[in-house]
Amino acid sequence: MTAPTVPAGRRLPLVLRNRAFGTVWLGQVFTQAAVRMFQVGISWWLISDAASGAGGSAAGLFMAVSTLPAVVLAPLVARAIARFAHRSLLRTAAGGAGAAAAALAVWACASDLPVAAAYAAALALATCQAFFDPCLTTSVPELVDDGDIEAATGFELSTQSLASLGGALLGALVVDGAGVAGLAAGCAAAYVTAALLIATVRFRTAASAAAAGPVPDAVAEAAEAESRAPRRTLRQILGAVPYVRGILLCFTAANLFTTAVFVVMPLYTASVLHGDGATVALLEASLGVGTLVGSFTGARVPGRPAVVGTACLATMAAALAVPGLIAARPVIAGSLLVTGWCVGVIGVRFVALFQRLVPAADKPAFFAVMQAVLGSTFPVASLLFGFLGDHLSAQTLCLVQAAGLVPAALALALLPGHSRSAAGTAAATPSAPAPAQTPVGGAR
Structure with missing residues (x-):
């Protein structure tokens, strides 16, 4: 039975x-x-x-x-x-x-x-x-x-x-x-x-x-075909998708300034707000909640990924500049909420785009290198902004972060479009779960 x-x-x-x-x-x-x-x-x-x-x-x-x-x-x-x-x-x-x-x-x-x-x-x-x-x-x-x-x-x-x-x-x-x-x-x-x-x-x-049951023939044939397919080098993978390569370069540059927020936040709390651990928790919560909301709502934001990404980077630049001009807890919490939302939206839209543009056989190598490249910016940003924090005020660091995002937003806006290829690949390639690393601010 x-x-x-x-x-x-x-x-x-x-x-x-x-x-x-x-x-x-x-x-x-x-x-x-x-x-x-x-x-x-x-x-x-x-x-x-x-x-x-x-x-x-x-x-x-x-x-x-x-x-x-x-x-x-x-x-x-x-x-x-x-x-x-x-x-x-x-x-x-x-x-x-x-x-x-x-x-x-x-x-x-x-x-x-x-x-x-x-x-x-x-x-x-x-x-x-x-x-x-x-x-x-x-x-x-x-x-x-x-x-x-x-x-x-x-x-x-x-x-x-x-x-x-x-x-x-x-x-x-x-x-x-x-x-x-x-x-x-x-x-x-x-x-x-x-x-x-x-x-x-x-x-x-x-x-x-194997004891759970035989693998369906179609799945077995697909796995066998994939195992026999020649593996391309990373240079070949990125060379075949220049649009994706350009996006990665833009977001790598942006990450140098976005990930610095994890050093700037406690510095700002201590030197500008003269707050305690509860203030740090408030700022962390604002950024984290914004990121979660952006992750859930990012797919509903209208527009092509390049347009959405440019708008989000520009919005992040404006939001990060606010603490450099106004030193008030509610205002700073709100600016970090907006920053986190932009990070979440960018992650959803661009990882989905990569899933569609990168061929299935190249995805393991591509997402591995994406994680390494984007993750490598975190220690660099931490060291750079940590050193600057001993010589510049925390409010000035916020303005430096904002200014650094402007060229990245412009570069993304001027990147040649590839929407036709994206649409064609989207029809042929099923979407897969997104990796833990997101294009902007994903490393923690």
């Missing part, structure tokens, strides 16, 4: 009807919240307490250290994911991060914490996260049925933003209330919980997938 079929419209959410995926997803929430809480909390501690004489440089170097492993270790991470069992790699990464955070908590409780120890802990946590995130994305087919892969991937990527927002809200508040020791202890608890959750899950293997 077969179980009754539940209508698709009345099915439970994937995290509730698939225990394995739901458990791993919960582990991801803990790790994403922990790493973001640590970044915001330590950055605020450096500016407000530990390195008051050179807070900008200290916070900029810290943010650079926190983002370098994901870029530098990309080849090693890819080999590790291909070689080791995914559950073991995820559990080890979360457990290693938990051990590093626990060691920092003990050190902070026992004596005054040197700044170098915070940098070392940030490097350790970022290294573990550099293995955890791509391994989790790769593991989705081992946790869900084939028909649920797209839903699982979309759910995973959307909740990353929510978890990061929650961690950002807590970071500065926990440092103000419990110090670095409390912050590190909270991060350690989150990472250890994630490791324990993942340890309880059984991942599917190739053998179990």
